[in-house]
Amino acid sequence: MKRIVMTIATLAAVTAVAPAMADEAMAKAKNCMACHAVDKKLVGPAYKDVAAKYGKEAGAVDKLAAKIQKGGSGVWGAVPMPPNANVSPAEAKALATWILSLK
Template sequence: MRRLVCALLLVATTAIPTLALAEDDAAMLELADKSRCTACHDVHEKVTGPAWADVAKRYRNDAGALERLVLKVREGGSGAWGTVPMSPNKRVPEENIRKLVAWILALK
């Protein structure tokens, strides 16, 4: 009986963070869609712009990436992922850009 209870507790405590992450992912994807990010980006596939999983991989160990990428998303730019420029996103509140970039950088 004790083993069964321990096993159930283990499953319950490991499932909760996964569920929270899935809910967070859904909220971030909705925010990205409302901000029109998904017109050029996808989590796992390159569209016009790079896949966000590739962005996370490239900048994973870069301590200054968050600030630089927030600025790049807001102001636009080119050259980091090819020749197609990224349009500026000045109509998107900086708080939302910061949330999305932080989420992208945390992707596995």
């Protein structure tokens, strides 16, 4: 019984500190795919185009994570990207990392 309790406690601790893993499912759940697609422009740019533009830039993950949460305008055209308040900082960073992996 003690071993089971210790295993559950260890799993809970690992889960609490594990970074959010992002993929297309998270992007859909956070409503990102309403304006973006992986490989084609919709309202906003294709994620592959974002990865190509920012992929080699120092600090790209943090920059994109901030844009995901706070929104932005003027970089990809006249339509602004609204802030996404339902995305936590960890989720924004995970989404940015996933987007930058789509080269």
